[in-house]
Amino acid sequence: MRPMAGALRYRVEQLETGPLVRVEGRLERGVAGELSELLQRLVSQPAPRVALALSAVDEVDSAAVAVLVQASRLAAKAGGGLRLTAASEHARRALAMFKPREPPAGGARPAGGLESLGGAVSDAAGAFRDFLQTAADASAAVLWGVVRPKTVRWSALTEQAVFIGSQALPIIGLISFLVGLTLAFQSAHQLSQFGAAIFVANLTGVAMIREMGPLMTAILVAGRSGSSIAAEISTMKVSEEIDALQVMGMDPIRFLAVPRLLAITITLPLLTVFADLLGILGGFVVGIFYLDIAPVAFLNQMLEALGPQDLLTGLVKSVAFAWGIGLIGLFYGFRVQGGAAEVGRTTTSSVVASIFYIIVADCFFSVVFYILI
Incomplete structure (x- = not known):
C-alpha cells in the first residue's frame, strides 16, 4: 500500500479488465487533491476501465465524493468508465447521500410549440x-x-x-x-x-x-x-x-x-x-x-x-x-x-x-x- 497525506493508503492492481484501485483509511478533504491526480491519471487513458474498491475505507466526506464524481465523468467522456466494486458502510452511505443527478439518456427533450406557448402565457399571467x-x-x-x-x-x-x-x-x-x-x-x-x-x-x-x-x-x-x-x-x-x-x-x-x-x-x-x-x-x-x-x-x-x-x-x-x-x-x-x-x-x-x-x-x-x- 502506498501512503497518501493523512490516514489513507492505496494500491493499484493491473487486471485484465483494467486497473483496480484499492483504498484504505479515511477519504477526506486533505487527501482529495492526491486522489484526484491519481484517478485523473488512470482515466486519461483511451477508453479507460477503472475499478475502485472502498471496502477498507472508514470515512468519506463531500470533497472525496466530488473527486469520484469528477473522475467518473472524465472516464465516461473518454469512452470508458469508473465502477465501484466494493464499498464499506460509510462509503455507501456517503455516496448515496451525495449521489449526483444524472441527465436523462439522449439529452433533455426540447419543449414543443404548445408547451412553449403555455409557458409564455403562464409567465405573462404571473407578471400581470x-x-x-x-x-x-x-x-x-x-x-x-x-x-x-x-x-x-x-x-x-x-x-x-x-x-x-x-x-x-x-x-x-x-x-x-x-x-x-x-x-x-x-x-x-x-x-x-x-x-x-x-x-x-x-x-x-x-x-x-x-x-x-x-x-x-x-x-x-x-x-x-x-x-x-x-x-x-x-x-x-x-x-x-x-x-x-x-x-x-x-x-x-x-x-x-x-x-x-x-x-x-x-x-x-x-x-x-x-x-x-x-x-x-x-x-x-x-x-x-x-x-x-x-x-x-x-x-x-x-x-x-x-x-x-x-x-x-x-x-x-x-x-x-x-x-x-x-x-x-x-x-x-x-x-x-x-x-x-x-x-x-x-x-x-x-x-x-x-x-x-x-x-x-x-x-x-x-x-x-x-x-x-
Missing part, C-alpha cells in the same frame, strides 16, 4: 398578477397620502416634479412645435387644392389638443422620466437599499412610489397643455407665413373648431398616461433581480412597456370619446 399587486399597493398609498398630506414626502415630490416637469419643457416644446408645423404642412397641400386652406387651423388645433399633444408628451415622458423611475428603483433594489428601508420599518411603496406617482400625475397634464400651445404655434406659423392666412382669421377658425370637451379629452388621456408610466416604471424597478446588468435591461423593458401601454390606451380612449362626444 404581480403588476396588479404593485398597482393596488401604490394606489392605496397615494390615496392615503391624499387623505393624510403629512405622510407625503413633499421635498421628494418637489424634486421629482422639477425633474419630470420643468426640466422637460425644452425638449417637449421643440418636438411639439415641429409636430404642429409638420401637421400643418402636410394638410396645407391637400386642403389648398380645394380652396380650404383655412381649415388647416381646425386640423392643427383639434389634432394637437385631442391626440398629438397628449400622445407625444406621454411618449417623451416615458422615455425620459419613466426610464429614470425604473432605473432609480432597480438600482436601489440591486444595492439592497430597499431592504434597508424595510429593516428600518419604512414602507418602500409609500417612501418611494408616492412622491413619483403624485409628481408625474401633476406635471404630465401641465406638460400636455404646454405641448398643445407649442403645436398650435407651429401650425400658426405655417398658416401665417406659408398660406397667407390672417392671424385673427386663423385664431377665430381654430377657436370655432375647438370646445371644452376637446381639452378635457386631452387632459383625461394625460392623467391615464401618467399613471401608466409611473406604475410600469415602479413595477419593473421593484421586480428586478440580479446585478448591475439587469438594471439596464429593466430600464429598457419599462420604456418599451410604457410606450406600448400609451398606444393601446390612446386607441381605447379615442374609441370611447368618439362614441361619447
Whole structure:
C-alpha cells in the first residue's frame, strides 16, 4: 500500500479488465487533491476501465465524493468508465447521500410549440398578477397620502416634479412645435387644392389638443422620466437599499412610489397643455407665413373648431398616461433581480412597456370619446 497525506493508503492492481484501485483509511478533504491526480491519471487513458474498491475505507466526506464524481465523468467522456466494486458502510452511505443527478439518456427533450406557448402565457399571467399587486399597493398609498398630506414626502415630490416637469419643457416644446408645423404642412397641400386652406387651423388645433399633444408628451415622458423611475428603483433594489428601508420599518411603496406617482400625475397634464400651445404655434406659423392666412382669421377658425370637451379629452388621456408610466416604471424597478446588468435591461423593458401601454390606451380612449362626444 502506498501512503497518501493523512490516514489513507492505496494500491493499484493491473487486471485484465483494467486497473483496480484499492483504498484504505479515511477519504477526506486533505487527501482529495492526491486522489484526484491519481484517478485523473488512470482515466486519461483511451477508453479507460477503472475499478475502485472502498471496502477498507472508514470515512468519506463531500470533497472525496466530488473527486469520484469528477473522475467518473472524465472516464465516461473518454469512452470508458469508473465502477465501484466494493464499498464499506460509510462509503455507501456517503455516496448515496451525495449521489449526483444524472441527465436523462439522449439529452433533455426540447419543449414543443404548445408547451412553449403555455409557458409564455403562464409567465405573462404571473407578471400581470404581480403588476396588479404593485398597482393596488401604490394606489392605496397615494390615496392615503391624499387623505393624510403629512405622510407625503413633499421635498421628494418637489424634486421629482422639477425633474419630470420643468426640466422637460425644452425638449417637449421643440418636438411639439415641429409636430404642429409638420401637421400643418402636410394638410396645407391637400386642403389648398380645394380652396380650404383655412381649415388647416381646425386640423392643427383639434389634432394637437385631442391626440398629438397628449400622445407625444406621454411618449417623451416615458422615455425620459419613466426610464429614470425604473432605473432609480432597480438600482436601489440591486444595492439592497430597499431592504434597508424595510429593516428600518419604512414602507418602500409609500417612501418611494408616492412622491413619483403624485409628481408625474401633476406635471404630465401641465406638460400636455404646454405641448398643445407649442403645436398650435407651429401650425400658426405655417398658416401665417406659408398660406397667407390672417392671424385673427386663423385664431377665430381654430377657436370655432375647438370646445371644452376637446381639452378635457386631452387632459383625461394625460392623467391615464401618467399613471401608466409611473406604475410600469415602479413595477419593473421593484421586480428586478440580479446585478448591475439587469438594471439596464429593466430600464429598457419599462420604456418599451410604457410606450406600448400609451398606444393601446390612446386607441381605447379615442374609441370611447368618439362614441361619447
